Amino acid sequence: MAPDPVTERYRVNVPLRWSDMDAYGHVNNVQFLRLLEDARVIGFEDWFGQDRSVLSEGILVARHEIEYLAPLLFRVPPIVVEMWATKIGGAGFDLAYEVRDGRAASEGGDGDTIYARAETTLVLYDFTTSTPRRMDPDLRAMLEQHSGAPVPFRWRRR
Template identity: 65%
Template sequence: MSSSHYCATVPLRWSDMDAYGHVNNVQFLRLLEDARVTGFAQWFDRDRPLLEEGVLVTRHEIEYVAPLTFRHAPIAVDMWCTKISGAGFDLGYEVRDPQGVGDVLYARAETGLVVYDFPTSSPRRIRTDERDILRAHAGDAVAFRWRSR
């Protein structure tokens, strides 16, 4: 894991399982959201946190690598910024075992986000202070298997 990556530990819920005993693929989006909310609270810790001002998801891409079964130990979600544009940015993730629990990578993912002004119902430019925070957490593109072909 790169020093620019943020790591959130996210608990699993019994209701995350599907009929096969694995964490349902849709629940991975919740795991990513939980990591994002926790990470943004730390990254943008100031008078006007980014989540309260407005940020919307524009896309998700997930590559499932190994089945994740329910357990009481949380999973780790490494998160970093892969791209910054005028009003949007992308976050990369790896969903894996936390240190000391195992060494399995369960999924790689990327989420596109746009900063948003709710009063005007429109995207807004990323401010310089926000851009600096995102740059501090910048990392490589997500290593999706399809990209290596």
């Protein structure tokens, strides 16, 4: 029996800040990308463990795509970012995200609300030589453990 793809997803608790709200009183659209940055930092530390070089010496953001689906209000409990690889190439990979409430209704939450869906293209890079670098087998294996279906964007242009 196949695992439930939803429950298989990697989940990162990402705390909001009061200052993520803009003058409209909602978490600002740009700050969503900031939350995804934090999700990557927290998640990659877990995925890649001691091999921090993956993070600190060698990944560039080449592209973001994000859709906003529901307004997010500030609260103290963290939101949940689900995160998975959607495309693993020779010198980079795509990372997908869903930003969710993450709290059960019994906790005052609404676990089903998806605030945003997004995708980031990351390129492996060697900062010492300023050139792209090949993905090594260990990194590929780790990403494959966290891979999933493409993001179901509603409004992607063609």
